[in-house]
Structures are given as C-alpha cells and as structure tokens.
Amino acid sequence: MQAFASQNNDSPNAVHARQVAFFAAFVLPVYKLLELPSLLARYAKGDLLLPALLQFLSQIGILFSLLLVARRSEKSIFERLKEHGKGWEIAFYAVYALYFLFASALPLLDLEKFVYAAFYDTAPTLFSFGAFFLFSAFFCTKGLKATARTADICLFLFLIPFLALIVMSLVEADFSNLMPLFERELRDTVSAMTRSAPHFADAVLLMPLIGNMRYKKGDGTKILAGYSVGAVCTLLFLAVFYGVYSGIAPREHYAFAKIAQYFPALAVVGRIDLVFVYALSIVLFFFTATPLQYATAFATRATGLKTKLPAVVAVCLSAFLFTLFCNKYYDSIYAFFGKYLHFVFIAFGNLAPLGFLFLPYKKSYRPSPPAPPKPAGKPPKKEKKHAQ
Amino acid sequence: MNTNQTLTTSLTENEKTIKKLLPAEDILSHAFTTADGRDCLLFYADGMVNKELLGTLVARPLTDLYEEKQGGRDKASVEKTVLFPELKRVENTADMVSEVLDGNTLLLVDGLAVGFIAGAKLLPVRAVIEPPTDIAIKGPREGFIEDIKTNMTLVRKRLKTPDLRFETLRVGRRSQTAVCLCYLEGTSNAEVLAELKERVKKIDIDCVPDSSYIAALASPRPRSVFKNFGTTEKPDIFTAKLSEGRVGILVDGSPIALTAPFLLTEDLQSSEDYFISPFSATIFRFLRLASLLVAVLLPAFYVSAQLHKMQLLPLGLMLTIASSVQELPLSPALEMFVVLFLLETLKEASIRMPKYVGMSLSVVGALVLGETAVSAGFLSTPTIIIVAFSGICLYTVPDFVETGSILRWLFLLVSGSLGPFGIALLIAFLLGYLLTNDRFGTPPLAPFSPLVRRDLRDSAVKYGLHALNLRPRLLRSPNRTRLKKGD
Numbered sequence: 001m002q003a004f005a006s007q008n009n010d011s012p013n014a015v016h017a018r019q020v021a022f023f024a025a026f027v028l029p030v031y032k033l034l035e036l037p038s039l040l041a042r043y044a045k046g047d048l049l050l051p052a053l054l055q056f057l058s059q060i061g062i063l064f065s066l067l068l069v070a071r072r073s074e075k076s077i078f079e080r081l082k083e084h085g086k087g088w089e090i091a092f093y094a095v096y097a098l099y100f101l102f103a104s105a106l107p108l109l110d111l112e113k114f115v116y117a118a119f120y121d122t123a124p125t126l127f128s129f130g131a132f133f134l135f136s137a138f139f140c141t142k143g144l145k146a147t148a149r150t151a152d153i154c155l156f157l158f159l160i161p162f163l164a165l166i167v168m169s170l171v172e173a174d175f176s177n178l179m180p181l182f183e184r185e186l187r188d189t190v191s192a193m194t195r196s197a198p199h200f201a202d203a204v205l206l207m208p209l210i211g212n213m214r215y216k217k218g219d220g221t222k223i224l225a226g227y228s229v230g231a232v233c234t235l236l237f238l239a240v241f242y243g244v245y246s247g248i249a250p251r252e253h254y255a256f257a258k259i260a261q262y263f264p265a266l267a268v269v270g271r272i273d274l275v276f277v278y279a280l281s282i283v284l285f286f287f288t289a290t291p292l293q294y295a296t297a298f299a300t301r302a303t304g305l306k307t308k309l310p311a312v313v314a315v316c317l318s319a320f321l322f323t324l325f326c327n328k329y330y331d332s333i334y335a336f337f338g339k340y341l342h343f344v345f346i347a348f349g350n351l352a353p354l355g356f357l358f359l360p361y362k363k364s365y366r367p368s369p370p371a372p373p374k375p376a377g378k379p380p381k382k383e384k385k386h387a388q
Numbered sequence: 389m390n391t392n393q394t395l396t397t398s399l400t401e402n403e404k405t406i407k408k409l410l411p412a413e414d415i416l417s418h419a420f421t422t423a424d425g426r427d428c429l430l431f432y433a434d435g436m437v438n439k440e441l442l443g444t445l446v447a448r449p450l451t452d453l454y455e456e457k458q459g460g461r462d463k464a465s466v467e468k469t470v471l472f473p474e475l476k477r478v479e480n481t482a483d484m485v486s487e488v489l490d491g492n493t494l495l496l497v498d499g500l501a502v503g504f505i506a507g508a509k510l511l512p513v514r515a516v517i518e519p520p521t522d523i524a525i526k527g528p529r530e531g532f533i534e535d536i537k538t539n540m541t542l543v544r545k546r547l548k549t550p551d552l553r554f555e556t557l558r559v560g561r562r563s564q565t566a567v568c569l570c571y572l573e574g575t576s577n578a579e580v581l582a583e584l585k586e587r588v589k590k591i592d593i594d595c596v597p598d599s600s601y602i603a604a605l606a607s608p609r610p611r612s613v614f615k616n617f618g619t620t621e622k623p624d625i626f627t628a629k630l631s632e633g634r635v636g637i638l639v640d641g642s643p644i645a646l647t648a649p650f651l652l653t654e655d656l657q658s659s660e661d662y663f664i665s666p667f668s669a670t671i672f673r674f675l676r677l678a679s680l681l682v683a684v685l686l687p688a689f690y691v692s693a694q695l696h697k698m699q700l701l702p703l704g705l706m707l708t709i710a711s712s713v714q715e716l717p718l719s720p721a722l723e724m725f726v727v728l729f730l731l732e733t734l735k736e737a738s739i740r741m742p743k744y745v746g747m748s749l750s751v752v753g754a755l756v757l758g759e760t761a762v763s764a765g766f767l768s769t770p771t772i773i774i775v776a777f778s779g780i781c782l783y784t785v786p787d788f789v790e791t792g793s794i795l796r797w798l799f800l801l802v803s804g805s806l807g808p809f810g811i812a813l814l815i816a817f818l819l820g821y822l823l824t825n826d827r828f829g830t831p832p833l834a835p836f837s838p839l840v841r842r843d844l845r846d847s848a849v850k851y852g853l854h855a856l857n858l859r860p861r862l863l864r865s866p867n868r869t870r871l872k873k874g875d
Contacts, residue, residue, distance in 0.1 A: 018839065119809035120696050131806055135817050142824050149823040152837035270702035278812045285816040 017219035019148035020209045021226025024063075026158035027151055027290070028202050029230040029237075030283045033256040034110045036199045036234075037241040039338075041249035044192035046177075047184040048238050048249075051192035055200040056231040062203035062350055063227055066210050067220040069356040077211040080359050090302050097298035099204070099348045101315060104291035106198050106337055108323050109330055111288045118257035118277055126327065130320060136289040137316040140296040141308055144212055147293060150286045158283045161276035162233060166240055168260035168273055173243030197342040201349030202227070208294050256280070292319055393481040399427050399498035406431055406494070409485050422450045427498040431484075436491035438510035445471040446495060446506050463502055470495070474507030486564065511535055516542065519621035519643065521786055526663040528624040536566050536640035542623040543570060543638075547630065551575065554638075557588055565596040570626075570636040577864040580828045581635050583608075584648055588637070599639035599646050606637075608827045613794050616827050618647035618654050619787065625659045633865030649830035649863065652822070653847045655787045656680070661850050669850035676784050677848060683782035684795045687724050688803035688811050690774050694720040696807030712768045721804030723767060727775045728800065730757060732793065735779070834862045 040048035070077055082089050112129045120128075139146065206223070213219070237256070244259055245252045252258075260266075260273035292315050299311040326333055395402045403417070414434040421427055428450060430442065449469050467475055478484050484494050484503045491509035516538065518524075519531030532539045540554055551573040559567045567588055571581055587606035596602065599619075607616040618634070620626050621643050629647045630636050637646040656676050661669035693700040694709070701709065716723060734753040738746045761767040782792045795818075802810030822833045835843035843860045845851040857871035 016838075022839075115809050119807055119812070121698055122696055124696070124807070124809075128806055128809065131802075131810065131813055135813055135820070138817060139820050142820065146820065146824045149831070149833075149837045150820070152839040153819055153823065153833065155839065156836065268702060270705065271699040274697070274700060274808075278808055281812045282816045282819070285813060286820075 014145050015148045015209050015213045017213060017216065017222050019151045020206060020213060020219075021222045022155050023147070023151035023209060024202070024206055024223060024227035025229040025233075026154040027283060027287050028205065028227075029162075029234045030158060030280055031107055031110070031287050032199055032234045033237055033280070034114055034254055034284075035334075036196060037238055037255055038250050038252050039196055039199070040192050040238065041242060041245075041252075043188065043195045045184050045188045046242065046246075046249070047182060047188070048192070048242055049178065049235060050182045050184070051189050051196060052235060052238055053231075054189070055193060055196065056227075056234075058350065059200060059202045060224060060227060060231075062353055063206065063224060064220075065354055065357055066203060066207060067215075067223060069359060070210055070213065070215040071220060072359075074214065076214055077356060077359070081211075081356075084359060090304075093298040093302035095348070095352075096207075097295045097302055097311075099344075100291040100295035100298065101318065102344065103198070103201060103204075103349070104288070104295065104319060105322060105326075106334070107288045107291065108319055109326065109333060111284060112323050112327060113330060114254045114257065114281075114284070117254050118274070118281070126324060129323060132285065132288075133316050133320040135285060136292050136319070137312050139286070139289040140293045140312045140316060142293070144208060144293075144297065147286075147290055148209060154283045154286065157279055161279040162237075164276045165256065165260045165273060165280075166236065168263035168266075169240050169244055171264065172262045173240050174246070175239065175243045177243050177246040178239060194342045195338040197345045197349075198337055201345045202230075204349040204353055205290065205294075207353055208297070292316060394479060395481065395496070395501045395503060397499050397501050399429060399496055402496050402501075402503075403429055405481060406484065406496070409481060410488060415488060418447075420447050420451060422497075423452055429496045431488050431494040431496070432508075433488060433491060436511055437493050437508045441472075441510075442493055442506065442508045446493070446508070463500055466495075466497055466500070466504060470504070470506070472506045472508070476505050478503050478505055489564070513538060522621050522625075522659070524622075524658075524660050524663075527659050528622070530623055531621045532623060532626075532638075532643040532645055534641050534643055536568060536638050539623070539638050539643075539645070540568060540570075543627055543630075543636075546623060546627040547572070552630070555585070557585070559588060559591050559593070559602065560596040561592070561594045563595040563597070566640040567596070567602060568638040568640075570630060570638060572630050572633075575631065575633050575859070575865050575867050576635050577633060577829075577866070579864070580649060580830075583828055584635050584637070596639065597641060599637065599642035599644045602637060602639055603646055609825055612825065613791055614652065614822065614825075614832060615650060615655075615787075615791065616648070618650040619644050620647065621645070622659060628659075628662070631870070633859050633863035649828040650832065651830065651834055651862065652832045653835070655785055656848065657846075657850075662853070666850045666852045670848075673848055673850060679781035679784040680788060680792065683778045683784075684792055685799060685811065686778050686781075687728060687774055687796060688799035689808070690771070691720050691724050691800060692803040692807045692811060695804065696809075700808070709768075709770050712770055715765055716768055717766070719804075720771075721800070723771050724775070724800055725804075727767060727771050728796065731775050731779050829864070830862055835860075 036052075037048065040051060044051050066077075073080055075083075081092060111132070115129055115132075116124060206227075210223070241252075241255055241259060242249050244262075245255065249255075257274075257277045260276070261271065263273065266273060296308055296311045296315045299315065300308050303311070305311065393405060395405065407417070410431065416432060416434050418430040418432075419427065420430075428447075430447070432442070449471050450466070463477060467477070478487065478494075479502050484505070487505045488494050491511055493506045493508045495504040495506060497504075513535040514533055516530050516533055518529040522531070530542060532542065544552065549572070553569075553571055553573050555569040555571075557567045557569070558564045569581065569585060569588070584606065587608075588602065591602070591605045593601065593605065603615075603617045603619070604610060609616055617637075618629065620629070623645075626636055626645045626647065634647045634649065637648075639646075656673050658672070658676075661672065664672075689700060694713070698706055713720065713723075718726065730753075734749070738749055738753075741749055758767075758772055762769050762772065778796065782789055782796075785792070799811055799814060802814050806813070819833070823831070823837055825832060831838060834840055835847050840861050842858065843862055845855055846860070854871065858868045859865045859870050861868070
C-alpha cells in the first residue's frame with residue numbers, strides 16, 4: 001500500500017515531480033504567449049528566437065541547480081531550510097513573499113489588458129476585471145497541492161487549444177520571415193533579453209513546488225524535460241507569430257487571441273478559435289493567480305500566522321488596487337519594469353535561488369529508488385505512476 | 389416509557405406489557421391454545437406479515453403436535469415444534485417491539501418468560517421492473533425497488549461470493565430505517581468503508597425516507613453543488629461498482645442505491661458502454677460530454693455573444709439574430725432568463741402533473757407560450773431554440789441534471805454581467821474548487837487531475853475489457869487484479 005501513501009497524501013502542500021513537470025510544460029508557457037512575442041520582436045529586431053532560446057537555457061541552468069539541491073537529501077529543500085535556522089527561514093519567506101507580489105504585477109496588468117482585448121468588443125467597466133481577484137483570493141486559500149493539481153488539468157486545457165491555434169495559424173505563417181536566423185547585433189539580443197527578463201523568471205516560479213517536493217530518482221529528468229517541452233511550445237509560437245506578422249509584429253499585442261483568425265473556415269462558422277483562446281485563458285488565470293498564492297503562502301509562513309486569511313486579503317487587495325489604479329499607466333509601467341527593474345527579476349528570480357546550493361547536506365545520501373515495493377495486489381511492472 | 393423490560397412467566401402480564409409498549413391500532417394479537425392446553429399469543433403488525441404462513445408453520449404445529457410430539461414444556465421444545473425456519477428467541481421487550489414494528493411476529497407462550505420472533509414478514513412491495521431513470525437498450529433490465537431485502541437479493545444474485553458483505557445499521561430515531569453497507573471484502577478500501585460507516589453512524593435524525601437523506605447527511609462536502617455519492621437504480625451497475633472496489637449503500641424504502649467514492653466521470657458513463665464495442669462507447673461518451681458542455685454553456689455563450697463579443701457568431705447568423713431581436717423589449721440576458729425559467733417551470737410542472745393534464749400542458753407550453761410569445765414580440769426564436777436544445781442536451785447525462793441546471797443558471801448570471809470573461813473565470817473557479825475537494829480520499833476530477841494514466845482507460849474514452857484488467861487505481865483496492873491473464 002506504500003504506493004498509495006503519496007496518492008492519498010492529505011498534506012495541503014503535497015507535490016509530485018510529474019506535476020512540477022506539467023506546470024513547467026503547460027502552465028508557464030501560457031504567459032509567454034501574451035505580450036512577450038511583440039516585446040521580443042521590438043527589441044530583438046525580428047530575431048526573436050535567439051534571446052528566447054538563451055533565456056530558456058539560463059533558466060534550465062537555474063532549474064538544474066535547484067534540482068541538484070533537491071537531489072542531495074531525502075528531505076525537501078524547505079525542510080532543510082527550516083533546519084538551517086529560524087532567522088534564515090523567516091527572512092527567506094518574507095523576501096520571497098514580497099518578490100512574488102512584485103512579480104505578479106506585470107502578469108496582472110497583462111491579463112487585464114488581454115481580457116479587455118480578447119473577451120470584449122464593447123468597453124467594459126474597470127471593475128469587470130475585479131472578478132478575477134475573487135478567483136485569486138479563493139485560489140490563494142488553497143495549498144500548493146491545488147497548484148500541483150492545476151498542472152495536471154492544464155495538460156488538457158493547454159495542449160489541445162494550443163495545438164489547435166497553431167494549426168489554424170499555420171495557414172498564414174511564412175517562416176521565411178524568420179530568416180536569417182541569429183544574425184542580429186549582440187546589443188539587440190542583450191536588450192531583448194533584459195527587457196524580457198520579467199517574462200522568463202520561470203525557475204523561481206517552480207521553486208516553491210520543487211522546494212516542497214521529496215526528490216526521487218528520475219524526478220530531475222522529468223522536470224527538465226517538462227520545462228523543455230514548455231520552451232519548445234513557446235519557441236514554436238514565437239516562430240509562427242513572426243511568420244504571420246513579420247514587420248508589424250512589434251505592434252501586435254496579445255497576438256495569440258487573434259493569430260488564428262485568418263483560418264478560412266472561420267468565415268463560415270464564426271470565431272471558434274476564440275473558444276480555444278478562452279480555454280487557454282483558464283490556464284492563464286491559474287498562472288496569474290499562482291504568484292499571488294505563493295506570496296500568500298510565504299507571507300503566512302514568514303509571519304507565523306495560523307490562518308492564511310489575513311495574508312490572502314492583504315495580497316489580493318493590494319493586487320486589486322494596483323491594477324485598478326495603474327491600469328492607465330500600463331505602457332509606462334511596462335517600460336519601467338523592463339528598463340529599470342529587470343535586475344530584481346535577475347537577482348531574485350535567477351541568482352538568489354542559486355543560494356540553495358550552499359545549504360548543508362549529507363554527502364553520503366543517494367536518492368531513493370523511483371518505486372516502492374509492489375503491494376500484494378500485484379500491479380503490473382510497467383505501472384509506477386501515482387497521483388496526488 | 390421504559391421499553392427495556394423482561395417478561396414474566398404469566399402470559400396475561402406479558403400481554404399487558406406488550407400492549408402497553410405497542411398501543412398502536414395496527415398491532416394485532418391472536419390467541420390460540422396448544423394441544424396440551426397452554427395459551428399462546430401472536431403479536432404482529434397488520435398488513436406486514438404473511439398470515440397464511442404464520443398459521444401453517446407456527447400456530448398449527450403448536451395446536452396439533454405440541455404435546456404428543458415433544459411432550460415437554462420448555463423453550464427448546466417450542467422451537468422444535470414450530471416449523472418456521474426463521475425463528476429466534478428474544479428476552480428483552482425492546483427487541484420484541486423493534487421486531488414487531490419491523491414486520492416480524494412475536495410468539496408468547498404461557499409459562500415461558502421469553503418471546504419467539506418468527507420472520508414471517510410480508511411487506512407490500514412492487515415488482516422488480518426496469519427503472520424509468522436508467523433505461524438500457526442492451527443489458528440487464530432489473531431495477532432496485534423500495535424493499536431492502538429484495539435489493540440485497542438482487543445484489544447477492546449477481547455476486548455469489550462469501551466476500552460480499554452486508555452490514556446493516558439502523559438510522560433514524562423514529563423510522564429505524566435499515567441502512568446497509570455493501571462491499572466486497574478484500575476488494576473495497578478499508579479506509580473508505582470505515583469513514584463511511586462512521587459517517588452513517590453519526591447521523592442523528594428522526595426519520596430517513598430515502599437514500600438521498602443518507603447521501604446528504606453522510607456527505608463529506610454537504611454544501612457542494614456537486615454530488616458526493618454515485619447513485620444508481622440498477623443492480624448490475626451497483627454490483628459492477630462494488631467489484632471495482634467501491635462501497636455501496638442500500639437504504640430501506642429507497643430504490644436508489646449509493647456508491648462511494650464518486651468520480652465526476654461516472655456521470656458520463658452508462659451501463660450500456662460495457663455491453664457495446666469500446667469504439668461506440670467512446671463516441672457516446674464524447675457525445676455526452678459535448679452535450680453536457682452545450683447544455684451548461686450554450687445559453688451563457690449566446691448571451692455573451694450578443695452583449696459583449698459578437699465575433700463569437702458567424703456574420704450570417706449574427707444578422708439573422710439581429711433581425712429577430714431588434715424589437716424585443718427585454719435585454720438578451722433577461723430574455724434568456726425568462727425562457728430558462730419557463731423551461732424549468734414546465735419541466736417541474738410536467739413531472740408533478742397527472743399524465744393527461746401533462747400532455748395538454750406540453751401543448752400549452754410549446755405552442756401557446758412559445759409560439760405566441762414570439763409572434764407577440766416578447767421573446768425571440770433563437771433564444772427558444774437555444775434553451776430547448778440546452779434542455780435536451782442536459783438529459784443525455786441524466787445523473788448530472790440537478791447540478792447542470794444550477795450551473796446553467798450560474799453561467800447565465802456571469803455571462804450577463806461579465807460576458808465570456810465571466811464564463812472562463814467561473815470555469816476556472818469550479819476547476820479550482822473541484823481540484824482540492826477530495827471525497828473519501830478521492831479527488832472528483834480524477835483521473836484527469838491528479839492524472840492517473842491507467843485509469844484514463846475508462847474515463848472519457850473507453851478501452852476494451854481486456855485492457856481494463858486492473859481495478860481503478862484511484863479506488864485504492866487492496867486487490868487490483870480484475871481480469872487474470874489467460875482468462
């Protein structure tokens with residue numbers, strides 16, 4: 001019955017490597033479909049694949065180091081952090097609660113703009129988007145298990161609509177627009193990389209999940225493979241995006257909501273591509289609520305509060321007020337984040353997680369084998385998946 | 389009144405005691421004398437016992453044979469004389485009262501301070517017929533009835549194994565309704581069984597008229613709009629679920645059996661799926677899923693398309709709709725609300741009304757209300773078509789009708805106020821809610837989330853029976869093998 005122990009784990013933060021891999025593959029890429037393509041097209045001067053590829057490689061490196069830390073002990077990273085000292089633990093949770101709240105700013109603004117662009121032909125009231133915060137507040141009350149399970153359902157919610165949209169947009173895509181590949185000036189590539197840093201702080205979004213996970217042999221490969229799948233999906237979309245829009249790409253914001261609209265059959269049946277866009281939006285809602293959920297969870301841990309409710313109210317209310325008041329200054333905020341605040345993402349999103357490498361560990365430890373002994377019921381050899 | 393008393397050796401005193409404890413008019417007594425002149429008394433509830441059997445197997449042997457065959461006057465000799473197979477000795481008046489109220493017969497013999505219970509129960513029951521809510525073209529047609537013993541027999545008939553266990557509990561302070569937990573020893577998960585048993589035991593209500601009371605009161609998530617228990621009226625489905633590792637509940641007086649743990653995908657399954665080819669079954673399941681989505685979301689999307697996102701409709705259709713709604717006095721959301729309200733009212737009325745009135749009601753509903761409302765310019769034709777189609781689609785998944793109706797209203801509400809954004813947000817909210825709302829240790833959205841790859845073989849798709857050789861992993865059965873290789 002050991003195999004079921006993890007399946008039936010009642011801990012609100014129980015996370016499985018498969019779910020982390022799915023989160024990396026099917027939840028993280030969805031945000032990159034919004035504003036990132038036009039941003040990269042603008043700053044990389046058309047050669048948008050190179051900076052994206054370099055960003056992905058750097059994130060894979062950070063992810064690898066995090067997995068290396070997780071691999072070194074039978075305890076999860078956060079359990080080890082706790083052993084390291086109360087002060088360190090509180091400081092870590094407090095800093096990252098603030099970071100996640102900060103990191104949620106751009107996705108929130110992007111989501112708001114995207115919602116107004118993709119869901120309405122009319123001019124909705126500013127409060128229409130406020131409903132999202134009811135959802136996010138609800139989501140914030142849940143543990144990490146909810147985020148992990150979200151990743152499972154997003155396999156279907158992301159993959160099917162994404163592939164459908166790609167297939168529908170291929171009609172108009174001219175891939176020769178991408179040529180010549182990797183031939184822009186280095187300055188443009190660097191500029192595109194720094195400007196897009198807020199979009200690529202992925203490893204840190206996986207950190208709370210990996211931090212709660214008990215590492216088993218093969219988990220690292222799964223997670224890295226999952227992230228690579230997400231990277232391939234993003235690169236594929238970027239290629240199709242530039243193939244379709246080419247020179248006007250920098251002006252095509254939230255293109256994934258309209259990239260498939262030229263598909264010939266839509267003239268007869270209506271914009272059914274929007275159904276796929278809306279399905280992807282559900283994944284986007286989960287994605288956008290995730291940093292808020294992390295901020296809530298970390299703030300609760302840092303303050304040592306027994307209930308999440310004060311943190312939920314504080315986080316969601318501040319996020320709501322931010323979108324309410326800053327919505328008009330979207331372009332300025334975006335430029336400010338890209339130009340002056342990218343270092344925050346680089347420092348806390350990319351470099352700080354590497355600090356886990358200095359966590360003490362027992363050198364003799366070897367990761368446990370993947371599957372526990374089979375119970376008397378004799379399930380077949382091939383089957384080793386368990387759910388959480 | 390103290391019901392927990394003991395009898396004396398005097399029949400007159402015992403008669404007074406029992407009559408005091410059972411003063412109801414339908415509790416009758418019948419006195420007779422044995423062959424050796426000893427007085428006897430039978431107590432029974434009128435209309436609940438087989439009097440002929442009672443006379444032949446209890447009264448007559450005692451009258452004719454008692455003395456000459458046995459010659460004794462003790463308790464054992466009474467038991468030997470009475471030919472009744474279901475005979476037990478009781479010494480406590482509380483048990484006697486409970487047995488008589490349950491439909492059994494109490495025999496008191498002068499000189500003996502004990503009573504004998506004869507299981508001569510003959511309750512008025514209807515025939516075992518095909519349940520109207522679960523009709524199958526292929527496959528068994530028997531359905532559960534209100535009598536728990538018949539229902540247990542229907543289950544036992546299909547599972548002739550000593551592993552099949554029935555554990556009967558009494559629920560209801562006044563009704564003392566028999567609630568029977570059914571499971572296969574060694575196949576059902578012990579934790580689920582223990583949790584279920586504890587929840588049923590904790591129910592403290594005066595009367596349990598139906599299994600839905602048990603479903604509501606033993607539910608781990610009582611305020612959820614989604615079901616916590618699977619329901620079925622067919623013994624073949626019930627036994628199939630037991631053999632998958634679920635625990636079943638039969639309730640006396642209810643033809644609807646409950647099963648736990650329950651997964652949402654169960655609503656998409658039909659018993660017929662297992663009697664036809666897996667390809668057809670898969671197609672039908674996708675059809676049901678699509679119908680379900682149409683039923684719940686179509687009215688909401690139609691309202692959203694009109695109010696917030698016209699691009700959702702193709703141009704030709706949009707023009708047609710525009711021409712039919714241009715002079716309507718109601719907003720699209722309000723119009724949809726009125727038509728849905730009309731549908732729900734007609735549905736509710738047609739179920740409760742007598743059959744012949746119901747037929748005329750359909751005419752009134754369809755022709756008078758529908759046709760005249762359109763020609764009078766109150767409602768538009770597309771809205772009526774959409775609501776009618778949505779109503780039909782919902783009935784392709786009959787077990788989801790209650791939840792589907794509620795969700796349809798919710799989606800209509802958010803689409804009217806927030807448009808498609810509200811719809812997408814509500815879907816996300818429902819998913820978020822279902823993702824963590826485990827019932828009996830099983831997540832309702834499984835096997836999709838958490839993903840259990842092997843269990844997907846009998847979810848939205850249906851594999852052939854050879855591929856379903858293992859019991860669903862989610863049910864945590866200690867014995868997972870269902871179909872042995874080479875069988």
